[in-house]
Amino acid sequence: MRVFWAKGFAATSTDDLVQAMGIGRQSLYNAFGDKKRLYLEALDAYQQGSVAGHLRRLTAPASPLAGLRDLLAGLAADDDGLRALGCMGVGSVGEFGVSDAEVAALRAKAAAPLRARLVERIREGQAAGEIAPGLEAGDAADFIQMTMTGLQLAARGGAGIGDLHRMAAFAVDRLKAR
Template sequence: MRVFWAKGFAATSTDDLVQAMGIGRQSLYNAFGDKRRLYLEALEAYQHGTVASHLKRLGTPASPLAGLRNLLLGLVAEDDGLRGLGCMGVGSVGEFGASDPEVAALRAKAAPLLQARLVERIREGQAGGEIAPEMDAGDAADFIQMTMTGLQLAARGGAGLEDLHRMAAFAIDRLKAR
């Protein structure tokens, strides 16, 4: 997963994969069939893990606004090397767009879970007076997901920890009830 995450599908060679996994080429083919199947399995495992982490950070605090803040700040790794990888899922969008049906299907399976929970937390925040009541909860959830993508791309592009934290705080501040 880490090799695909760092390099993307096209730039990852079979040699890169067998070296990272410590197996022979034939073992890779026997276990996964081909590089593409391995990529799809790695992407699915990555998405499963990250969505679970996102949902946990979003739902853990009692305050919906704090949950949203935790969600965004949790995207920003403290470690420079890890932060610079950005997000494998966002990388797959950049590499494949909507042109690959299997990659798009993986995305379509994961995205609604986060979207639905974002809408719930935003509505909770509106009901509790933390989040601006006039906002459409779906639009606000889209804004948070767009911010997540932007933070990941900025991280991949070399943005520093403080800058990413500042961007996340700015986005959360837009949701606050005035």
């Protein structure tokens, strides 16, 4: 997963994979069939893990607004090397767009539960008076998910942790009740 995450699908060679996995080429083919199957498994595992983390950060605080802040701020890894990898899912968008149905289906599968929970938390925040009542919860959830993409792309482009945290807070502040 780390090799695909760092290099993307096209730039990752079979030699890169067998070296990282410590197995022979034939073992890779026997276990996964081909590079694409391995990529899809790696992307699925990555997205399951990252969405689980997103949901934990979003849900943990009693305050929905704090949950949104934690969600976005948590995208900026403390480790410079890890932060510079950005997001494997966002990388898959850059590499495949919507041209590959299997990759697009994996992304949609990962995005759906996060969007649903975002809508719930935004509505909770509106009911509690933390989030502007006039916002359409689905649009606000889409805004947060697009902000996530932008933050992760900025991280891959070298943005520092301070800048990422500042932009995360700025985005969440746009949702506040005034």
